[in-house]
Amino acid sequence: MTTPPDVVRSAYAQLVVTDLAKARWFWADMLGFHIQYEDESRLCLRGTDELTHHSLVLRKGEIAALDHLAYRVRTSEDVDRAEHYFTALGRPVRRVPAGAGTPGVGDAVRVIDPLGFPVEFFHDIERAERLIQRYDLRRGAEIARLDHFNICTPDIPAAYAHYEALGFGCSETIEGDEHELYAAWMYRKQTVHDVAFTGGAGPRLHHVGVATHESHQVLRTADLFGSVRKEHHIERGPGRHGVSNAFYLYLRDPDGHRVEIYTSDYYTGDPDHEPYRWNVHDDRRRDFWGNAVIESWYKEASPVLDLDGRPVPVAEAVLDESAVQVGADGLGIVEPNKQDG
Numbered sequence: 424m425t426t427p428p429d430v431v432r433s434a435y436a437q438l439v440v441t442d443l444a445k446a447r448w449f450w451a452d453m454l455g456f457h458i459q460y461e462d463e464s465r466l467c468l469r470g471t472d473e474l475t476h477h478s479l480v481l482r483k484g485e486i487a488a489l490d491h492l493a494y495r496v497r498t499s500e501d502v503d504r505a506e507h508y509f510t511a512l513g514r515p516v517r518r519v520p521a522g523a524g525t526p527g528v529g530d531a532v533r534v535i536d537p538l539g540f541p542v543e544f545f546h547d548i549e550r551a552e553r554l555i556q557r558y559d560l561r562r563g564a565e566i567a568r569l570d571h572f573n574i575c576t577p578d579i580p581a582a583y584a585h586y587e588a589l590g591f592g593c594s595e596t597i598e599g600d601e602h603e604l605y606a607a608w609m610y611r612k613q614t615v616h617d618v619a620f621t622g623g624a625g626p627r628l629h630h631v632g633v634a635t636h637e638s639h640q641v642l643r644t645a646d647l648f649g650s651v652r653k654e655h656h657i658e659r660g661p662g663r664h665g666v667s668n669a670f671y672l673y674l675r676d677p678d679g680h681r682v683e684i685y686t687s688d689y690y691t692g693d694p695d696h697e698p699y700r701w702n703v704h705d706d707r708r709r710d711f712w713g714n715a716v717i718e719s720w721y722k723e724a725s726p727v728l729d730l731d732g733r734p735v736p737v738a739e740a741v742l743d744e745s746a747v748q749v750g751a752d753g754l755g756i757v758e759p760n761k762q763d764g
């Protein structure tokens with residue numbers, strides 16, 4: 424049995440966008456990501472708290488899709504461990520030497536994981552100037568850092584097992600009356616999640632979650648888009664999550680990629696931290712105030728590319744939460760709370 428890599432955190436996502444100028448407006452001008460690197464085909468962006476080269480890369484291309492997710496691993500030896508681990512699983516694996524991949528990133532390995540997602544594991548990445556107290560440079564939503572990836576996959580238990588084998592802990596779940604698993608939130612850094620699974624056709628990217636420090640910055644984001652008559656980019660929220668307790672707003676970028684502006688979740692770092700389990704019939708689970716979840720949030724997501732840049736076919740969902748008759752999804756009768764958290 425090979426040893427899995429020691430994953431430190433979700434580190435960056437590389438998205439393919441069809442119009443780089445429009446994407447620059449959305450992610451840098453409106454959300455306030457700092458441009459660390461820019462050329463005619465690519466933007467490398469980071470939040471005000473981030474000390475490494477980037478946490479989001481926008482690459483110009485024909486098809487709006489996820490190019491890859493990336494996790495930072497603790498040592499350069501963990502890059503080798505990742506190569507051996509996924510090779511032993513029989514997955515497609517490709518070594519990406521420093522300079523041959525994403526700007527700023529050193530030696531890396533890219534795989535197609537067992538869920539069908541393109542994932543990179545790296546250790547070396549260029550350090551970047553400390554912007555934490557450069558309040559003069561803050562703008563838009565004042566994005567502080569990448570917080571998590573949310574992925575659509577048809578088999579949530581398989582996703583849970585894969586990430587558990589990579590050493591991820593579980594902070595929260597959504598389960599049916601017989602404890603069938605509808606969704607899960609899993610972590611390596613000591614917050615609610617680095618990755619979460621939304622039941623649905625997959626592999627697809629549901630969203631990238633980015634953190635602000637304050638809920639007023641989440642509210643300001645909605646006001647900013649309303650002010651410039653771009654309110655159609657707002658998909659869901661603002662609101663308070665049940666799962667994670669975070670204050671949230673979901674937006675769609677010009678290509679339809681979903682981003683969540685997210686703040687105020689909680690610490691999960693003790694060794695005996697136990698998952699908090701929501702019942703799928705609890706209409707506070709996704710919005711603590713019981714607001715319905717818009718259908719597009721369950722149904723729409725970004726396609727993913729394979730290691731050669733081709734779209735990966737999706738498999739349909741096995742268990743579909745939006746089909747469950749619950750109040751918060753606006754699809755049925757609000758049942759008495761049967762929360763078994």
Ligand SMILES: O=C1C=CC(S(=O)(=O)O)=CC1(O)O
Pocket residue numbers: 571573619632664665666667669683685708709710
């Ligand atoms: O980050 C998240 C935290 C909570 C939720 S949920 O809508 O409350 O389930 C969704 C989410 O995965 O985007």
Ligand SMILES: [Fe+2]
Pocket residue numbers: 571573619630631632683685
């Ligand atoms: Fe999220």
